[in-house]
Every structure is written in structure tokens, then in C-alpha cells.
Amino acid sequence: MKKFDKERVLLGLAAPVLAVVGALIVTALVLVATGKQPFDAFHVMITYGTKSDSQVYILNKATTYYLAGLAVAVGFRMNLFNIGVDGQYRLAAFFAAAVGGALSIPGVIEIPVIILTAMVVGAVWAAIAGVLKVTRGVSEVISTIMLNSIAGIVIGYFLQDGRLGVLDKNANMVSTKPLPSSSHLFNFQTSTDPVVGFIVIAALAGVVYWFGLSRTRFGFDLRAVGRSQSAAEASGVSVKRMVVTSMLISGAMAGLVGMPTLLNQSYDYGTDFPVGIGFTGIAVALLGRNNPIGVAVGALLWAFLERASNGLEFEGYDKEIVGVIQGVIVLAVVIAYELVRRYGLTRQQRQVGAELAAAGSDDKKEVTA
């Protein structure tokens, strides 16, 4: 059995590696087609992407992407497509920033209050889609996408001077009232820029995700729903409640996505708050196959690609090529996982068949027990 497992691990690794290699080949072709030197471009990306300040940047970005990836992965684990992480984290970060700006209590209390606000807002926004799904049969794919747009509009309404926003006349930007400095989360100082302290919480979230899903009864139920809704229902899981619960968890996790930015970097929510991370989360979750370590690798890869693209810009390449690389990676990785999954299944069936045939010759007499 041990050897068997090792082969499976190898198979599991084969897929993402194949996908990345495939993506590099496609990208090289695109570059050649547009009259650029692919290997030079890759070289630029690697040297720029591994500089020490790049490393810090990548870690910080990956922290955010990792949380988004986990939020999406929770849904994927039970076949729920929470495309709405994007709206959830933005709305959550916005209201958390508003609450944080309005309060001035000691940081040890305020920081948890801010984080909690974000998680609650994210969870509630996600739960709308969950409730619509179980009570009205609305596909969560469509409803979460609509909720993304609505979230943006809600933020647009409140983020105005005189509502929850404050106009910064110099920069001509509206943002929420900044957090009091006592509520800034600690950072890890490095020789260049600091690494966000929220990375600790992100790592913790990864551990909770892993433990909760693979070691608890709840996690077993959740995965059972993902594998077969009907079998889970028959086994005693209330699928409807599980849909709402996992949307709540996914949304709460999404609520954390904006926190590294809010608590460690921007300290307010302005019109320049990063958008679109929810979609990055989908890509990262697919890449890491919903595995907590895989998602971490995916998040780092995504952050690396983004950082490295800046290096391309300096050398006269179009940094937008990274969008192509990312798109091809996602597409290649989903194909590769499917191929590996199917190959693994047939291989196993063959093995079972072979072992039984070997055993079959001596148990003929039992057939009519």
C-alpha cells in the first residue's frame, strides 16, 4: 500500500507541473508570434521576481491570494461555486474599515472587532446566495455574480463624502476614516519592506481549513456532500443546511481577504482598494486543487507572476503577457487534473481486476456458499 500511495502523490504532482510547463510553451509561442524573445523574457521574470524586495512583495500578495483561494476552496470541496468571493471580501473590508475608523478603543480589542466585522459581513453576503439556492433553487453561480455587482454598487453608495467616506482633497480620493494607529497590525521588518503580520493569521486559517475538513465529523459531512449529494443526504447530512453553512464559512473566509491590506498596509478603504482578488482566488484554488498546501503554492505562483511582470515592463516587454500565462495555466491545470484523475481511476480498476483474477482461481468453490 505504501508504494501505491507514493505513486499517487507523484501523479498528483504531475498535473500542476505539466500545466505550468504547458503554459510556458504556449506563452513562448505567443511571444515568438509577436516578435519577442521568449527565453529572455522568462529570464527577466525570474531574476526580477526573485530579488529580495520582490520576495517580500510576493509573500504579502500571496497572503491575500491564499485567503481568497481558501474561501473558494471551501465551496469547491462541496461542489459549490462561490464566484462571489470578490463581492464578499470587498463589502466585508469596506464595512470593517468603516467600523474600525469609527472606533477608538485599544488595539487588542479593536483589531479582533474589525476582523470579526469583516467575517460577519462576508458571511452574510455569501449566505444570501446560499439561502436563495436552498429555498428557491437559484444556481449559486448566477446569484453570486449578481451579488458581486450589487456589492460594488453598495460600496459606491456609502463610499461618498458625507456618508461613510471622507474626501481627501489632495489626492482627490474618497476613503473611509483611517484606522487609529493603535489598530495597525504588527509587521515583520526585513531588510527591505516589511512582511505583513496577517500572514500568521493566513497560515492559521490554512491549518484550520485542513484540520476542519479532513479531521472532523463536520468536514467529513461537507466532503461527502461534495462527492455525492444524494449519498450524503441518505447518510444523514442535511444538505440544505450544509449548503448554507459552507457558504457562511466561505463568506467568512472571504471576509479575511481584505484584512492584510486594511490592517497592515492601507489602514482605510478607498477607491483604490484592490479589486478582483476573488477571481484570483478561484484560479488559485483550482491550481492548488483545494489542498491547503497546494493553494499556498498557487498563491505564491500567482503573486510571483504578477511581480515578475513588472520586471518585464522595465525591459520593454508588455507585462500584460502575464494575463495570458495565468489564463493558460488555469486552463491547462484543470485539464491536467481531469486527465490524471481519470488515469488514476482506470489504473486502480485495472489493479483491482488483476488482483482479483489472481485470487479468483482458488475461490471458485465459495461462489455458491
Next chain:
Amino acid sequence: MHSGTVHALVGENGAGKSTLMKILYGMQKPDEGTIAIHGDKAVFHDPGDAIARGIGMVHQHFMLADNLTVLENVVLGSEKLYGIGGRARAKIREISDAYGLGVRPDVLVEDLGVADRQRVEILKVLYRGARILILDEPTAVLVPQEVDALFDNLRGLKSEGLTVIFISHKLGEVLSVADEITVIRRGTTVGEVDPKHTTTKQLAELMVGSELPSPETRESTVTTEPMLAVDGLRLAVVDAEGIERKVLDDISFTIHKGEVLGIAGVEGNGQAELVEAIMGMRVPDAGALALDGADISHAPTRRRREDGIGYIPEDRHRHGLLLEAPLWENRILGHVTERPNSRGFLIDSGGARRDTERIVEEFDVRTPGIEVTAASLSGGNQQKLIVGREMSHLPKLLIAAHPTRGVDVGAQAQIWDQIRDARREGLAVLLISADLDELIGLSDTLRVMYRGRLVADADPATITPEQLGSAMTGAASGHLAENTEQPGGED
């Protein structure tokens, strides 16, 4: 095989009948060997080739699209013959009338019963001008009366000079309809027999290499202590068109400790819903359920399972297994809150793995290990795993829906033994089956379900499959011991 005959192909489950037919019909490719039609060697790459050579197949699982009309289902793939409009409709009526099939072209397939669907399948094949019809286990889903009607149709086809290949493992039927019989076992032909000079027993021995087991219960173990009391269960479903239909209509019965209550009925008459209502997967509109004296009418499924209901589902792929999960995780399924699967809120994977090893050993699940996925096991071994899992938690009540469907003969006998043994220990069993021999053989009490109602009851010691069958089609009701009909029945 000869023209104008009904040729039966018999063999137990997994003997290779269906595979052979799929090759004949071009759905799978043979590794070697040849097929000859009227002396010509034929090679089929896809079903289209087979159809072109006049071979038509009626599959065991009907190949019909529910949301299309009969006409659309029939003309699909052969639109060139008579178009898809009026000419096709006329042709369908013509064939239907010629062979007495009674097919209406413009109804949706989803509105048809099983027997009607089968006739649509036969018509589909005739429409394409097939001269050789392959019927794969055509009687598996029919009641005896419908089987007779089907056989009449087949004789009609035969008299028109068509060849019918009839695949079955129901030997009585085979002997009554076939002109020639080929027996296969483990993928090879083991004999060709003439039905006029053969008995069921001889055929059975050829088929399995030894005598068939029968599902008889021996001494009665029925007690007077009620285990499951169902009272006045009602369930109505509103379908997509807003029409309400009663799926369960005032169902009441009691199963005592040590009793096997069998429910006979054509599929789709409310049995599945009854099981789901008892399991708590469906909320009935009215009625009460009591397990071992305690009311469980409002308990969720998990509570009911913890309280001692074991469940062997009708469709093990949909309700009994996580196909892509390893065996030991499947052992946890349905009993995640119970030892040895979990301790407190945590999964005890060690305990579950050890116990899976035990089940594999005790219940003779043929597998190389417990880390393989459930999907890689054969149907019979999957079923043994489920039975082992449910029995391991010492249920008070076992709900067994078609417990031996799609299971080979050896596993079938084993599962019957398990149920009998547990019954001796005081287990109450609700048995639902389409196999009337199994029902009569295992049950202490029999009820017949028709259109959501329990319309008849019978004593398995005296009843015949034919009598049961007539109640299943609604032709008889009440107590079925004598051959008289008592409309109204007791509930």
C-alpha cells in the same frame, strides 16, 4: 441462430451476456473473433453499423430521453427514413398497429410507464427495419402480466420472420419463450440446449456450475413486540406543472422484532418515497412513525440512523456510496457519529480503517485493500460492503431496498443469509424488492403497494408470484390468500 426464432442467451450476472450484446451492437470492440450475418462477416465500429445491418437492441436500461416525445425518440438517428414529421408519425402508427404495441407518438416519454417505454424501445428498433432484435433483460422491470404481454409481442415478431435474441437469467421465462438456448458462464459458451427437453434445474446447473440457492426463510422468528410502527403516512408532491399527486396515501403498518415485512409493487408506486419518509429524507404531509416505542416522526435522518435504522438503498451509487472515496471512508458514511468512526467531533481514521478491514474479511468483500475507491469494486462487492457496514452497527430495523439487485448469485445467497441471521437476533426488516421470489422467500408478511397505497396483503407461505403480480397491477386487492378479489382491502 436462425431466422424466425427466439434465441435465449442465459447466464448469471457478470457472465458476459451484456458485453457480448454490446459488441454485437457495435458499442464495444471485441479483442478478437468475428460476427457473421447471413453468412457475411460483419465488423461494427459503432451502433450505426449494426443498425445498417438490421440489428436492433433494446437495452436493459432504457435509452429514452424523458423530455422528448415518443415520436422524437423513435426518429432520432434515423431521420432520413421518414423525416421527423407527419410521415414518421404515420409510420409509427402503422408499426404500432401491425404488432399491437399501442404506442402513441405524441406523448412525452416521461409520462409513460415501464411497459410502455419498453414497447417504445421495441418500436424504435422496428422503425429502423431491424430483422434481428436483441432484448437485454427485458423482463427485469415488468410484473408477470406485463411479461406475458411482452412474450405475446415477441411471438408476433417471430411469426413475421424476425429473429429475437433474448438475454435473461430468469430461467422459467426463458424456457417458456425461447426456441433455442445458449448458456454462457465466465465469458464462454458452456452449452446449447433445446428448451423442450430441459428443466429449469438443469439449466440452472449449467449456468452457475451448481444448484441455485433459494431465498427461503426457515422457522418463523416473528415476535409480538412492535419495532417500527407507521401510522397514516401521507405525502403529496406538486410537480413542475403545478399538479398535485399523492405519492403516499394513508400508509400504515407495523413491523415486529424478528419480522421481515416484504413490500411488493411495480417500481414507482411510492416504495422509494416510503423508504425516504422512514429514513427522514422526505418530510411526509401527515402520519406518525415510531421506532421501538419512541416517536421519530420529526427526527432528522442522522438521529434515526443513530437510533438503529440500517439502510441498504435501492440505488447504491446514488444513496449508499461515495464512489470516488476510499473504502474506509465509505465505511464511515452514514455512521459518522458512531464508534469506531469518530471520537467526539473528530474522525477516528485508525478505528475506521481497522473496522473496514474486519468488514472486508467477514463479509467477503473482494478487494485488494481498503484504500481503493469504491468505484473500482464490482457491484456485488460494493453491496457486500454496504451490508457489512449497516450490519456492523447492530440495527434494530433494517430497510433493505432491492438488496440483491445487480449482485451475482454467490453474493446474493450471502446477503440473504445475513438478513436471516440478523432476523433471528430480533432484527426487524422492511424488504422492498422487484424480485418476487426473493420477496416470497424472505418475508414473514407481504404487502402490495399500488399507486401510493397498500392495497393488499398476503401470506408468503401460500401466495404465488402470479397472484402477487395481479395485485401489483391493481387488478386485485384485499387479502390475497384465496383467489377471490375483495375490492377496498383493509387500507
Next chain:
Amino acid sequence: MSATATQTPPPAAPRVGKPKNGRIRLSPAIVLLIVAGALIVVSAVRAVTGAEDITSAGQVAGALSGAVPIGLAGLAGLWAERAGVVNIGLEGMMILGTFFGAWAGYQTNPWLGVLAGVLGGAAGGLVHAVVTVTFGVDHIIAGVAVNILATGVTTYLAKKLFTSGDAVQKGGTPKQSPPMAEIKHFTVPGLSHWLSELQAHHWFLISDLAGIIGGLVTNISSLTLLAAVLFVLTFFVLWRTSFGLRLRSCGENPTAAESLGVNVYTYKYVAVVISGALAGLGGVFLAIQTHFYLEGQTGGRGYIGLAAMIFGNWRPGGLAVGAGLFGYADSLQLRNGGDSVHALLLLIALLLLVMGGWKIYRKVYVSGAIALAFAVLLTVWYMLTDTVPDEVVQGTPYVVTLLVMGLSAQRLRMPKADGVPYRKGQGG
């Protein structure tokens, strides 16, 4: 999404009560009746609120041009899903349509732009077909991947193609193409003018009718006509030809289709490529309407198109109604919609009132009460305000989508094998 497409079919359980004929089959007479009823209600609301714009020709024309891209996206979804492939990649295919349409359009003429956009969308459809049909990847995951890829590719190409050479002189930027020429528009002479006079009188019902018809005959883009033709053509091809029958059978029961010699893969491929082409056309429509490609121009219309298709119960007629509804909501944004949306609050309150009453009559008390409560809330909102904030107008299409899906999703019938990965030779 369950796995098996070929279980033994459950025979239809006997039905008690009304016979089975109660299936929703809208005869032309009933449709006309519903339309007339809706018109009267809308007229009444206009008359009461004085929000003349809700049935003005301009508003209706806006709704129509808003409906076309959504409708085309929905039609694209319809083709794919009728063949059993869920196409959430529509958004990406529309983006490809906007980009390639504008790219070819500014250099040559809009019609070549249309061709290029359609081809671009079809290419996106081909990718989706390869991933879902050949490789059997989950359709939604594949669609998301297609969207990510389409965004990446167009962003890169826009940077490459619109910021070099003469594109810059013509006004290209990394996020916007140079403008292209207008496509031909039609107006029914005479009729249009007469109708607009009639509308100006603000007569009950008559002016509303005039406004609506006026909107439909004034300044219609040739692409709108093309879209209308495509709707009719789709119905004809899918429901009246053997090609369509085969295609639909792949969405209902591919194993059965295979057993009858239908090459399921081919039909799925064809359907998904056509789907991409239609989505591409929807994208081109957007680009031609604004005269250039703009990053983020599609704004989720691919998804709204899917919603319209679901609303329309996977049929072209229903889809057209859904698209019209969403197009109307969409166009409110463009035309100082505050007053109109404010007036529509009353309309929705009225509809909810009727629905709540019906539910309570049918003894479904909880949802009836909820509907009534919302009706009251909306009425109060209407009474206490004069107009609604801009954000409410912006959010209207999305909220309407959610509401409509919430109210309709349960009564619908999607193709039975929709979204189920299909492998050849594994059924039966």
C-alpha cells in the same frame, strides 16, 4: 449534478387530481392576454406616477438595444445547454467578440468587424468545447478558466495592437480601441413620426402602445434585426429539423443518442462553437454600439444572458422575454432612470400584491405574507421619496436578475443531462 444519465426510468406515478394536460403550453391567445394585462398595469402606473419615460419610445429603444447583447448571450447559452454543455464562459467569449470586432472594425468596416467578432467568439467556444467535451472537465470550472484566459488574451492584445502604429493616432489606448464607423440603422418612415406624436399626448394605454411600438421601429440597428432573425432561426433549427433533434437529444440523454448512432461529441462541439459565435456577436454588438472596444465593456452581460435563458426555461421565446426585461432594466441606467425606477417601485409593489394574494388564496401563507410585506414596504418607499438614488438605478439589472431567478427557478425544466460530463461508451 448527478452522474448517471441512464437509470431505469421511474414510471410516471399516477397523478391524482387534474389530468396531465396541465403542462404550461402558452397558446397565442393566452400570451396576448398576458401582454395586454401587463400593458394596462404599466399604463396605469405611468398615469398615476407621471413618470412618462417608462413607456417612452426612447426608453423602449434603449431597452431593445440593451436586450440584444443579453439576448444573444442567452441564445448562445441556449445552444450550448440544449446540447448538454453549461457555458459559463459566455462572458469571455463576449469579450473576445468585443475585442476582435473592434479590432477589425476600426481598420475596415463594421461588417467585417462583426465577422471577426463572431469568429473570435467561436474560437472561445472551440476552447470550451475541447476542455469540456474532449477532456471532460467540469463545465463550470472550464467556463471560469475560459473567462480568465479570454480576459488575459484580450488585455495583452489590446496593449499590443492599440498602442502601436496608426492605432495611436486614431485614439487607441491599452484599454480602448480606435473608434469604428456606424453600422446601418433603419427607421420605418412616417410611422415612427406619427407614433411619437401620439405618444406626446400621454393618453392612457394609447400613448404607451405608441411609445413601445415607436421604440421598436425607430432607428433600429441592422444587428438588432439580425439578432431577431437568429432567434427565429434558432427555434426553427432546434425544434423543427433533425439536426436540432439530434442536438437536443445530446442534452437530454446522450447515451440514448449514442445508441442510435448519433455522434454525440460532434454535436456538442458544433453546439458549443455556435454558442461561442453567438456570444461573440453579442460582444460585437456592444462594441459597435459604443463604436469601440473598452476593457470591461461586457460588464457581466454573459452571466445575465444565462440568467435570461434560465428565466426563459431554455426556450427562445421565454429567453427573448427575459432578455427584454433585463434590457429594460439595463437601459434605465442610461436615461436618467431615477424617476422611472421610482415609478417602477409602485409597479413591483402591485405585482407583489397580486402574487401575495394568489399565494394566500392557494394557502401558501408564508411566502404570500412575505410578498405582501414587501409590497407594503415598496409602497411606503414610493410614498416617502420622490426619486431613488443613482445606485439603485445601477443595481436594478442585478437585483431584477436575482428576484426573477428567485421567483422562477423552481418551475423550470433544464435539459436533463445539462452539465453532466459525457464519456463515449460508458453508458448503459
